[in-house]
Amino acid sequence: MFTAILVMVGLAVIIGLVLGWSAIRFKVEGNPLAEKIDAILPQTQCGQCGFPGCRPYAEAIAKGEADINQCPPGGEEGVKKLAELLGVEPKPLDESHGTPKPKSVAFIDEQICIGCTLCIQACPVDAIVGAAKQMHTIVADECTGCELCLPPCPVDCITMVPIAEDLPHWKWKAPVIMLKKVS
Amino acid sequence: MSRKLHTFKGGVHPPEHKAESNARPVHAAPLPKQLVIPLRQHIGNPAKPVVEVGQRVLKGQLIGAADGYISAAVHASSSGIVTAIGPAVVPHASGLPDDCIIIDTDGRDEWISLAPLDYRAMEPADLRMRLRDLGLAGLGGAVFPSAVKLDPGAAHHCPTLILNGAECEPWITCDDVLMRLHADDILQGVAIMRHLLGSTEILVGIEDNKPEALASMRFAAAKLDFAVEVVAVPTIYPAGGAKQMIEILTGQQVPSGKLSTDIGIQVFNIGTAHALARAVHHGEPLISRLVTVTGFVLRPQNVEALIGTPLHTLITLAGDREGSTGVLMGGPMMGMPMPDLAVPVVKATNCILVQSAELFPPLPKALPCIRCTRCADACPAELQPQELFRFAKAGDFGRAQEYHLFDCIECGCCSYVCPSHIPLVDFYRYAKSEIWAREKEKRAADLARERHEFRQFRLEREKQEKAEKLAAKAKAKRAELAAAPAAEGAPSEADAKKALIAAALARAQAKKAEAAPKNIDHLPPDTQREIEEIEARRAKIRELARQPLESEEKP
Numbered sequence A: 001m002f003t004a005i006l007v008m009v010g011l012a013v014i015i016g017l018v019l020g021w022s023a024i025r026f027k028v029e030g031n032p033l034a035e036k037i038d039a040i041l042p043q044t045q046c047g048q049c050g051f052p053g054c055r056p057y058a059e060a061i062a063k064g065e066a067d068i069n070q071c072p073p074g075g076e077e078g079v080k081k082l083a084e085l086l087g088v089e090p091k092p093l094d095e096s097h098g099t100p101k102p103k104s105v106a107f108i109d110e111q112i113c114i115g116c117t118l119c120i121q122a123c124p125v126d127a128i129v130g131a132a133k134q135m136h137t138i139v140a141d142e143c144t145g146c147e148l149c150l151p152p153c154p155v156d157c158i159t160m161v162p163i164a165e166d167l168p169h170w171k172w173k174a175p176v177i178m179l180k181k182v183s
Numbered sequence B: 001m002s003r004k005l006h007t008f009k010g011g012v013h014p015p016e017h018k019a020e021s022n023a024r025p026v027h028a029a030p031l032p033k034q035l036v037i038p039l040r041q042h043i044g045n046p047a048k049p050v051v052e053v054g055q056r057v058l059k060g061q062l063i064g065a066a067d068g069y070i071s072a073a074v075h076a077s078s079s080g081i082v083t084a085i086g087p088a089v090v091p092h093a094s095g096l097p098d099d100c101i102i103i104d105t106d107g108r109d110e111w112i113s114l115a116p117l118d119y120r121a122m123e124p125a126d127l128r129m130r131l132r133d134l135g136l137a138g139l140g141g142a143v144f145p146s147a148v149k150l151d152p153g154a155a156h157h158c159p160t161l162i163l164n165g166a167e168c169e170p171w172i173t174c175d176d177v178l179m180r181l182h183a184d185d186i187l188q189g190v191a192i193m194r195h196l197l198g199s200t201e202i203l204v205g206i207e208d209n210k211p212e213a214l215a216s217m218r219f220a221a222a223k224l225d226f227a228v229e230v231v232a233v234p235t236i237y238p239a240g241g242a243k244q245m246i247e248i249l250t251g252q253q254v255p256s257g258k259l260s261t262d263i264g265i266q267v268f269n270i271g272t273a274h275a276l277a278r279a280v281h282h283g284e285p286l287i288s289r290l291v292t293v294t295g296f297v298l299r300p301q302n303v304e305a306l307i308g309t310p311l312h313t314l315i316t317l318a319g320d321r322e323g324s325t326g327v328l329m330g331g332p333m334m335g336m337p338m339p340d341l342a343v344p345v346v347k348a349t350n351c352i353l354v355q356s357a358e359l360f361p362p363l364p365k366a367l368p369c370i371r372c373t374r375c376a377d378a379c380p381a382e383l384q385p386q387e388l389f390r391f392a393k394a395g396d397f398g399r400a401q402e403y404h405l406f407d408c409i410e411c412g413c414c415s416y417v418c419p420s421h422i423p424l425v426d427f428y429r430y431a432k433s434e435i436w437a438r439e440k441e442k443r444a445a446d447l448a449r450e451r452h453e454f455r456q457f458r459l460e461r462e463k464q465e466k467a468e469k470l471a472a473k474a475k476a477k478r479a480e481l482a483a484a485p486a487a488e489g490a491p492s493e494a495d496a497k498k499a500l501i502a503a504a505l506a507r508a509q510a511k512k513a514e515a516a517p518k519n520i521d522h523l524p525p526d527t528q529r530e531i532e533e534i535e536a537r538r539a540k541i542r543e544l545a546r547q548p549l550e551s552e553e554k555p
Helices: A002-025 A032-040 A054-063 A075-086 A118-122 B124-133 B174-197 B211-222 B242-250 B270-282 B311-317 B374-378 B385-394 B397-402 B413-417 B424-488 B493-514 B525-546
Strands: A104-108 A158-162 B034-038 B062-065 B080-089 B097-105 B160-165 B201-207 B229-233 B265-269 B288-295 B301-306 B324-329 B351-356
Touching (some): B034 B080, B124 B174, B160 B174, B160 B242, B160 B270, B174 B288, B201 B211, B201 B242, B229 B242, B270 B288, B301 B311, B311 B324, B374 B385, B374 B413
Parallel strands (some): B160 B201, B201 B229, B288 B351
Antiparallel strands (some): B288 B301
């Protein structure tokens, strides 16, 4: 009886030590689920979901504090991917957070810009170049089209220009095959 | 010729239709009034224009410089005036415009002065850069910049060099005619390739349906001081695919996702070898090529056409007929329908195939896939086209990639044999471009994430730095004040703050006082008077500001 208790206690201590050691040794930094969700989000950093950026939204989804249908730039396809990852039913986009728009980039009308730097401070990806009382301009390759620079502009010199289809961006369309009626 | 030939799996035997165009003499196409020269004719970065609108250019003059390593230059194909630099419709399946340089020719066809290159004396790297600036790109169809392919890379030599003269696509005969007429030039180009790549084994693969080309190449090869083996390969489509040609001649397969150079083999089209010889021995940039104009025309033939010549000029030359139903650039298996007949001949244009309802009856309507796997039997890349079709149609691109979608060479054998007439290749092209677009989006998202995270980090760091700076400043000030009024007893916290504010005020006032008006010495009297008037007005306003307003006084 005494031996049995000793064996059990001994086992408990050993297993406890192993578990404790592996908890330290194999500790996962951050939330792996949030990482996976963040990888699906489009990284527009527009804040339309109600969170300050894609990462906080991903963390909120991971904690169950936010729904998966609050990201208009991700569109229905993004919702579908999130639903697949989280094993839930996909749902339509929540219109209260905005509707998907064609991909665009911001464009500063350099004739009107007064060089106030307000848009530079608003840009979440540092895609605007300029300095106080100097004309500003957008680095089009790095602009995510989040529209966050539009409201702070005091002279409304920023417009969103949809990305036109050109040769390097052209895609083959899904073939439509006319099926013959067999009956 | 006792070389043991191998076979690749699959392949088809479509009707050849070579005899229509390969018997007529080759002419130079007439000089068009306007040349449209696209800046993006090759794989890689488009060329950068180096001429201005209104400038006169000579034949062979550089008008678009190569931009980066994987790029090639473009040149004026004839002398004339540059009238526009901007978007024009180019020969592409999309029908979208792209940047072009448009030249109104003056009819004089005046050359720049040409200087041949002494390739044996040149550094290989310099020679490759010169070839890039002469606009050399593969003329077999892929238009990959030749200078890049002529770089043997880390291995420093490429033991086997294969010249591809198979020309397996039906209807096309430009390579056949080129080999008949310019076998010596082609082999001169091969000598330069051999010099750059350090190849020891040189093979020329020609389909056995071109006996004249075979004879001509063998005759020319016998005159050379190095060994070139001209091999007749069995006629089967797509024997002219680079990987298929390698397998036929050497029995080796290029592993999936690898390049032929990884197994020590480089393949060039014979047209490229000819252009290379012209470039090195004559200093000629790539401004023209042989084009087969065939199909539903009166006189199917090969023409030497300047790059930038509109397709309709060549079709008119070959005799256009009523009732054509479309024009393909390339052959019937891999050709692209042209959106407009005003599009120019580019470096990739090997054939202009005019279609008619009789020669190319429209495909019957597609039936559902019955999984007969005839496509798998025909596929020369040893893929499972029926599975790829299923995944591409369902939008399951990940699975399609697992089934080696990117090993598909889009040869069209699967569509050719499909009893349900499904346009299979269209599905693979669609899936490939979707995958590329997604990868591009993914890269853009990763960049945005990285930049956003760095911005967060930067803001945090700036906040911290500012706080530290302020704390240090306040500490220094406090220490200073604590040292000075020690005699008046220990100052309270409130006193210290007051003293700080007073000190700041004094500083601000001193600064204001310093800002004295400038340039007021030796003024003319009337200016002086003006200044005095203004000063008086200012003093009055200051006085008024100090007095309480009347309206405020009354109640």
